[in-house]
Amino acid sequence: MSYQVFARKYRPKTFDDVLGQDHVVRTLRNAIAQKRLAHAYLFVGPRGTGKTSTARILAKALNCPGGPKADFDPDDDICVEIAEGRSLDVLEIDGASNNGVEQVRDLRESVRFAPARGQFKIYYIDEVHMLSNAAFNALLKTLEEPPPHVKFIFATTEANKILPTILSRCQRFDLRPIPTETIARHLQHIAGQEGIALDETAAWAIAKGADGGMRDAQSMLDQLVAFCGDHITEANVLDVFGFTSREKVATLTSALLERATPAALSLIQKEAESGRELSQLLGELIGCLRALLVAKLDPTADGDGIPAELWSKLIGAADEYAPDRILAAIDVFAETEGRMKWATNKRLHFELGVIKAIQSLGEVRIADVIKVLTRGADFIPQAPPTAPEPVATEAELPPRPSIPAVVTPPIPAPEPEKPAVTPVRKPGLSAISALDSLIEAAPEISEAPPAPEPPPWEEAKPKPAAEAPPAAAPQPTLDESFYDDPLIKSALEKFEGKVLR
Known part of the structure; x- marks a missing residue:
């Protein structure tokens, strides 16, 4: 017998042999036990995760003697034929080479025939996303209402290329990458x-x-x-x-956290000269930083395969950094990984990424300044609180003189001359009358010339009774503190007036 590679020799034969896909195995087992079998299944997942193996195991469970049953004997004749790909009832079709409408029409013609030995006629189409749109449309009616003895099983790595009308007619199972x-x-x-x-x-x-x-x-x-x-x-x-050992990855991560740029660049140079794949080394470095970030948020997380001694040293070196700093370094390396994918000189971009990451770890941010100031404020002695001084109400405050609005009166029409009347100066002036006199003293506002000073004998004359103020509300006398008021001073400077005493 010719040599058989490990991938074929140790291919899963039963549901118990399928590793890392417990959610798919459990669903299929329950469907078979409850006799809730769909007419079309779609297995989606990356390469090497068990799509074809799971499809063959499902076909064995459906066509095994006494089936359908989940716990079948893989050494039965029918099961051996299905595993070797020579069963007449299980047709494996390559979607890449049979992607035309003619092949789908032949499939529709063969669907009408009954199975030879098993209970079902099973069509397994691998890489089904390679079918053309016309082939998908030709398969729609048969896929929606197949004969009761027909089952369809599809497998693909790119489910986004399959028409939604096909996806809606299948039960989809997503196979995950194996841990x-x-x-x-x-x-x-x-x-x-x-x-x-x-x-x-x-x-x-x-x-x-x-x-x-x-x-x-x-x-x-x-x-x-x-x-x-x-x-x-x-x-x-x-x-x-050309892989990189976990010790090298831990050493590079340690140099990064210690901000030892020469040591990190020297390690990258040695790895490049020894023929290592720098993209793979960068991916390992990002994975190690990601493990450190998770460990800061969850102390129970493991070291992602890094030995315990190295992992404890990395945890100690990362204690001085906040999670946002490590996250910023991961962002720098993620951008570097995108540039390295299309660059011819990968080493240059890797080294630039390491330098930028070290700078991002050592830079001072506004959040750090606020944190330091907050810590320093805790040590400042604070005086005991004092009772606030009572605030005077508006009624208790002394009256403040108000400045009336100055309005230039309109020029009156000329009137017949009347005998001049000499104004009588009142002995007591209020704040408003004093401001009026200041306004009259401003030449640019008042158009009328100032009235002549009355002779001394006019001041001695008694006032008419009608003009005398009521005895109940005498006007206050003007003291010298009135002229020291800032408002009065500013008014005098504004209007260039003089105080007449």
């Missing part, structure tokens, strides 16, 4: 079955490089066995695939 720990444990299981000594650190490095795909991890292990033989170490994994 790194699950992949590492499964690789250890395969190594034990094959008699290979696989170090735990090497298994973790392979699982980390597989990025959630079990098939990629199995292919990498197969390649390492051909390179190393029966014993595989982490150094072998790093040499073959």
Whole structure:
């Protein structure tokens, strides 16, 4: 028998063998047990997560002897035929090479025939998003109302390219990337079955490089066995695939947190000269910073595969930084990752990103200044509170002289001359009369010439009874403090007047 690679040899055969997709397995098991089988299923997920394997297991569960049942024997003849792809009742179609309307018309013609051995005739279309719009439209009617003995199973990595009318006629299952720990444990299981000594650190490095795909991890292990033989170490994994060790990632992160720019640039130079993939190193660095950020917000979080000793040192180095500083460094490296994807000189952009991240960690922000001032304010002694002074009400305040509005009177029409009447000066002037005299003294406002000073004998004459003020409300006399009032002084300066005493 020819050699069979690990990805095919250890492909899942039952629902129990499917790893990392518990939500899909549980739903399918319950649907089979409750006999709530849909006529069309759609499996969506990244490569190597088990879409084709899950579709074949579902086909076995539907067509197994005595089925449908979730716990079937994978060694039955029908199940073996389905696993090997030679069953007449399970047709696997490649959507990339059979994407035209003619192929869909042939499928519609074959749908009418009954299954040969099983209970259902199952059509599995891989990469269904490659079908043309015309092919999708030709399949709509058959997909909506297929015969009772027909089941459709679709698989794709890009569900956004499938027409909404197709999506609405299927039960969709999203397969997630498999966790790194699950992949590492499964690789250890395969190594034990094959008699290979696989170090735990090497298994973790392979699982980390597989990025959630079990098939990629199995292919990498197969390649390492051909390179190393029966014993595989982490150094072998790093040499073959150009990965960066967790120690190097922790060292670079530590140099970043200590703001040691020369040490960080020297490490990047060594990694570039040794042929390491700098984009992969940048992704590992972002993952380590992300783990530190999560650890600041949740102290119970783990170190994302970094050894405990290195992780404790990184936690200590990150204590002096607030979460927003680490988040700013992650943003800088995210922008750097986008530029490195299309740049020819990746090392230059990586080094620039490291320098910017170190500057962002050391810069002083307004929030830091406010925090320092807030801390200093706590040490300032405060005087005991004193009772506030009573505020005088408006009624208790002394009356303040008001300035009447100055209005230029209209020029009256000429009247016949009358005998001149000498005005009599009153002995007591109020504040308003004093202001009136100031206004009359301003030449630019008052057009009439000032009245002549009355002779002394006129002041001695008694006032008429009609003009005498009532005895009940005598006018206040004007004291010298009146002229010291700021309002009076400003009025005198404004109107260039004089005080007549």
